Amino acid sequence: MTKDMFDLSDRVIAVTGGLGQLGYQFASTLLARGARVAVLDLSDQEDAIRRRYGADRDKDRLDFIACDITSRASMEEACAKITKRWGVPHGLVNNAALDSPPGSSAAENGPFETYPEASWDKVMDVNVKGVFLACQVFGGAMAEAGRGSIVNVSSIYGMVSPDQGLYQYRRDRGEVFFKPVAYSASKSALFNLTRYLAVYWGSRNVRVNTATFAGVFNNQDNEFLARYTPKVPLGRMADEKDYNGAIVFLLSDASAYMTGSNMVIDGGFTSM
Numbered sequence: 001m002t003k004d005m006f007d008l009s010d011r012v013i014a015v016t017g018g019l020g021q022l023g024y025q026f027a028s029t030l031l032a033r034g035a036r037v038a039v040l041d042l043s044d045q046e047d048a049i050r051r052r053y054g055a056d057r058d059k060d061r062l063d064f065i066a067c068d069i070t071s072r073a074s075m076e077e078a079c080a081k082i083t084k085r086w087g088v089p090h091g092l093v094n095n096a097a098l099d100s101p102p103g104s105s106a107a108e109n110g111p112f113e114t115y116p117e118a119s120w121d122k123v124m125d126v127n128v129k130g131v132f133l134a135c136q137v138f139g140g141a142m143a144e145a146g147r148g149s150i151v152n153v154s155s156i157y158g159m160v161s162p163d164q165g166l167y168q169y170r171r172d173r174g175e176v177f178f179k180p181v182a183y184s185a186s187k188s189a190l191f192n193l194t195r196y197l198a199v200y201w202g203s204r205n206v207r208v209n210t211a212t213f214a215g216v217f218n219n220q221d222n223e224f225l226a227r228y229t230p231k232v233p234l235g236r237m238a239d240e241k242d243y244n245g246a247i248v249f250l251l252s253d254a255s256a257y258m259t260g261s262n263m264v265i266d267g268g269f270t271s272m
């Protein structure tokens, strides 16, 4: 019988931000395909993550590791824990990110001219430095082992600008609202981090790709949906399960000849 090219049995895969909306989907899908999955998320999320995944679920193949991707020491500790338990990771999904930092001021969604420097720093710290550090630590270990696949999760707003017109209805009703700049700039940075590392680690068989996603339905208000969905050729926001296939593909041997690429799954958003 030929081997299933999408098989992930016993592959060791770390998913950063594994408690979040998409991270939970990715970790659950990878578990269902037989992988050993380390969910990495902030320590203050530990109770929430245990509740979300269930205390006894896939105990032998699921681990939760409290960490902060903006700290090299924290990433080293996480990688060492995983390696001790299951061996050097085969896969890393750099999924953790901040859109607007929690507790951010109203200025966060204000005009570009007064976008707070502190918000810029915080978003860049998580979305760019955090991915850089995770790649250094996990990718470095993979390169030593002579194999690996890294997926950097980006956004359509890293490829094209947010359309501020989408939010005009909010400004019309007196709110100050612009989609902030730092998220877009941070998500663009991942495209060339990916290419740099694909070239750097090509000879050591560590593949690095970007997966670019569009907006996911998460109970957005009808006014927003009425403006957003006409911009999507498939006519809807993504379901939170729509990106799972891409993650399996990029981590499995099905994508063995793919590195440095940007896999865009956006319902056609960036085609218009």
Ligand SMILES: NC(=O)c1ccc[n+]([C@@H]2O[C@H](COP(=O)([O-])OP(=O)(O)OC[C@H]3O[C@@H](n4cnc5c(N)ncnc54)[C@H](O)[C@@H]3O)[C@@H](O)[C@H]2O)c1
Residues within 6 Å of the ligand: 016, 017, 018, 019, 020, 021, 022, 023, 040, 041, 042, 045, 067, 068, 069, 070, 094, 095, 096, 097, 098, 126, 130, 153, 154, 155, 156, 212, 213, 214, 215, 216, 217
């Ligand atoms: N949801 C969307 O509409 C959408 C669209 C396009 C791209 N994306 C991308 O998909 C990814 C996941 O998005 P989501 O909507 O599921 O996000 P989310 O906010 O639901 O989850 C993000 C997770 O990252 C964790 N996190 C934040 N800072 C961290 C840190 N310093 N260390 C460790 N963990 C940290 C959070 O605790 C959270 O669990 C992101 O990279 C995002 O840019 C999302």
